[in-house]
Amino acid sequence: MTDANRASRISEAARREPTAVELEELGACLDADSRAARGHAAEALGRLALAGRDVEPYADRLGGLLADTELLDAGVRLSVDPDAEGWFQPRVVAFAAAALVLTGSVERADTIESAVRAYERSHPEFDAETRTVTAVREVGWALASVVIYTDGYVDVLVSLTERDDDLVRRVAASALSDVAEEYPPIRDAFPDETPRLVAVAAESLASDPHPRVRYHAAFALYEYALGRPELVRGRRDVLVAALEDESELVRKDAAGTLGLVGATDAVPALRELAESDPADRVRGSAADALESLGEPE
Structure with a gap:
């Protein structure tokens, strides 16, 4: 054999x-x-x-797997339900790393950083920041895929959003946004933990010092608002404050979410954004939100 x-x-x-x-x-x-x-x-x-x-x-073999450039692109199929067609596919090495991180089989922060660095190296054609963004998404998706696949480990994921390490929080926030975006299509239902995850995303949006963490948090709220607007409606104050965020991606998703949750009290702020924001996509998102609120420009 x-x-x-x-x-x-x-x-x-x-x-x-x-x-x-x-x-x-x-x-x-x-x-x-x-x-x-x-x-x-x-x-x-x-x-x-x-x-x-x-x-x-x-677990010490994980370092060798992460250094295995031949293997980093290989996928693994995780069946959510053997009788259903729904499936999702993280990278097999990222999946192994995510499983070891979430189960506590390895030191979590060090392993997440090692995984991100490995996937950064696999994209030499990108500039440094794009490599990091891509790698964070890859590792974050692996974490999210395990959470969705097992319907568990939310406590660990939440704890990772509270770490001091910016990179760990970026990965955790990316995973959080993937859970928000992918769990309903894959599971055909939101997880029972959705109200808690909405609260975590809102807290990250309101207080995290890193703009990419705030972006993933804003995107998570947008995705939850698409399916469960009633759970996000109470976060209007955080979303309105985010309209002034330094990151245009945050402003864009905050504006879109306010439109989804019917935040008519945000119309003045959205109108100002639609008229004066320097970014085209932010102005467009604010205009769309105003239209959905029955207040076109």
């Missing part, structure tokens, strides 16, 4: 019967020469962590 076949069998067992997997065999597959074997083993590592297996003795 080839290493790839052996690792594929382990990955399938990790999905169907995780208690039956021999961890020593997993370790050998994580170190295999075959790229396919390492990919299957990375998937198994993540699934076993989520199943409650003690994978900490193998």
Whole structure:
């Protein structure tokens, strides 16, 4: 049996019967020469962590996976419901990292930073900030995919939005916005934790010092307002204050959200934004919000 076949069998067992997997065999597959074997083993590592297996003795292999440039683009399919067509696909190494982070099998901040740096290196064609933005989204999506897949780990995700490290909060906020955007289409329902996640996003929008964190928080509120406007309506004061944010992306999504929640009290601020904001997309978002509120320019 080839290493790839052996690792594929382990990955399938990790999905169907995780208690039956021999961890020593997993370790050998994580170190295999075959790229396919390492990919299957990375998937198994993540699934076993989520199943409650003690994978900490193998967590040190994550560094090698993150340095494995051949493997970073490989995807993994996570079935939400075996009888449903809905599915989503994070990168397999990012998925393994997210599973280890959320289950506490690794030091969370260091692992998130290592994962972001790995995915930054995989995009040498971009400028530095674009590389970081792309990598943050990749790792954030992996975290969100695990939260959606397991319908759990919200406490951990929330705790990551409260870290001192800007990069960790950026990843966590990106994951938060992905949960807001993707959970209803994938699960066909909002999670029970939605009111709490709305509150977390509003707090991040109101107080986080990093503009990209505030942007992801504003986008999360916009996505929740699309489906559950009643849960966001009480955050109008935060959204109105965000109309003056230094980030045009924040201003844009705050304006759009105010339109979705029927915030007629925000009409004067939205009208000023539509008339004088320096960014075209912000003026357009404010104009659209005014129209949805029955107050066209």
